Amino acid sequence: MLFGVGIARPQSREVGTANNQNITALNIGDQIPDALWNTPLQVVNHPQDKKNITLADYKGKLIILDFWSTWCGTCVAALPRLHELEKEFKDDVIILPMTDQKANEIKAFLKKNRVLSRLNLFSVTDDNTYKFHFPYTMLPHEVWISKSGEVQAITHSSDVTKENITSALKGNANSIAQKKDNLTYDDTRPLLLNNNGADGDFFVSRSIITLAIEGIPRSNALPKVNEKDSTFRVLSTNADIRRMYELAFRELLTMPPNRTKLELKEPFSVSEKRFLQDKYCYEWIAPLSVLKHFPQKVQADLNYHFGINGRMEKRNTKCYTIKIIGKTTIIPNKPEDGLQYLSAWVNKTNKDIQHIPVVNDFTDQKIAIPKIAPAIEDVEAVNRQLKPFGIAIVEDERVLDFFVISEL
Known part of the structure; x- marks a missing residue:
């Protein structure tokens, strides 16, 4: 019974x-x-x-x-x-x-x-x-x-x-204690939507994911505390899924795009659209008592909603590294015509998600190189252009941090 x-x-x-x-x-x-x-x-x-x-x-x-x-x-x-x-x-x-x-x-x-x-x-x-x-x-x-x-x-x-x-x-x-039934409650509609079941702000903890919302700005906000009711709010609006994961993994903020691995059964072009182009909104409001768990909660919400396993991993991988082979050209101010900063070229090259990562160990130096295309298709040809500036690209293998999206 x-x-x-x-x-x-x-x-x-x-x-x-x-x-x-x-x-x-x-x-x-x-x-x-x-x-x-x-x-x-x-x-x-x-x-x-x-x-x-x-x-x-x-x-x-x-x-x-x-x-x-x-x-x-x-x-x-x-x-x-x-x-x-x-x-x-x-x-x-x-x-x-x-x-x-x-x-x-x-x-x-x-x-x-x-x-x-x-x-x-x-x-x-x-x-x-x-x-x-x-x-x-x-x-x-x-x-x-x-x-x-x-x-x-x-x-x-x-x-x-x-x-x-x-x-x-x-x-x-x-x-005698009185029974108070909510006679307007409709169990076929979401709780609190249009005050269904209770006022819209009656929840203790709430997380939602929506499609992109036209007319509101793009944002990715870390927890904002509301002292009045001892809650906090995590918000990401009109952002692609990888960007949403930045709320859970702050290292993604500075991680090059080509350190993202899409390891799914579907064609790469489909995954690229779903996770790097399509836009969504995410919000989580909860008591301050669980604030320290917000990265894990965001990761879990995104993983289970999108049916994936988004995570950080260290991987031994082939890459290109920068080598100093001669006298470099240091430009403290804006590069002259025909020149660009080495760090800027590396950043542009690493924006191609399918490009082998380029590791620059000299980001603290304003090294100038000629304006070459942000890609390495022919290493020898690139190095011929870089040699007069004391720089060379070298094939290497390193343990690097990656953000991996695979099947759940």
């Missing part, structure tokens, strides 16, 4: 529909209308073998309507306890099980259930009226009606206790 809370379909608190009539929902403090007192209710397993009853049959008692269903484990588990309470207060209280399920279904269930079959419980069935007068989204749902016919309380079944019944009989139902 399951013991979870039953979730019912949302119904409007203001009005429901039954038998093609508008029905106004009743709230605490409302009097039960005369028509409702006399509405015939179909029952099964009645001790006097009745097929129909009315609420008026119990006027003068504290009436507790116990809305339940066979698929609601909490409802079923509560029935024996509520039955015992009713017996204890039999002169003053009636606890009336009520469901919108069909009579044959309920009768079979009460007979088959090992615990309930021994209790000779009866229940209202086929309810298509009371559930609109007392709308709910969660079962069990308990409606307390005083001896004078006033709605005293609306509670969970766990609040139907000896102490609370005693208080209600004394006219002191205000002390």
Whole structure:
């Protein structure tokens, strides 16, 4: 047997529909209308073998309507306890099980259930009226009606206790905790979207990924703390996926593009578009208590959303390195016409993701070289141009940091 809370379909608190009539929902403090007192209710397993009853049959008692269903484990588990309470207060209280399920279904269930079959419980069935007068989204749902016919309380079944019944009989139902169903909640729509379930800012932690949003700037912001509510926010907008990973791996900020490895089953051109060109937005808002974990969280979110394993790795790889072979030309200011900085040429060359990495161990020096194309297709030809400037390109092998995107 399951013991979870039953979730019912949302119904409007203001009005429901039954038998093609508008029905106004009743709230605490409302009097039960005369028509409702006399509405015939179909029952099964009645001790006097009745097929129909009315609420008026119990006027003068504290009436507790116990809305339940066979698929609601909490409802079923509560029935024996509520039955015992009713017996204890039999002169003053009636606890009336009520469901919108069909009579044959309920009768079979009460007979088959090992615990309930021994209790000779009866229940209202086929309810298509009371559930609109007392709308709910969660079962069990308990409606307390005083001896004078006033709605005293609306509670969970766990609040139907000896102490609370005693208080209600004394006219002191205000002390009983009230059940508050959100009748506008739609379980087919995302939580908090358009205040679905609660206000949009009700979340404790939230991460979302969207497609690019037209009209907002591109950004990649490290955690920004909000002292007012002790939260922080990580944000990346209109950024490619590799750039988003910079939030998790700060070394990517200065890592050349050709230190990115796309190792996926799809064609390289497809991966290049997906991870280096297509744009998305990412946001994570969470309590400050988890701030130190934000890189791992961002990595996990991106990995699982895009179905990949994005990570940093050290790899032994073939590369080109810069070698000083003679007197270099140092230009402290802007290079003259026909010249460029060595570091600028290396950076441009490393922008080609498929180019072998070029490692420059002399980034602190403003070494000038001629304006040659940012590529190394013929090492000898490049070196002939660099030789007058005391520079050579050498094939090498080093352990370098790479950002790797592979299958999850």
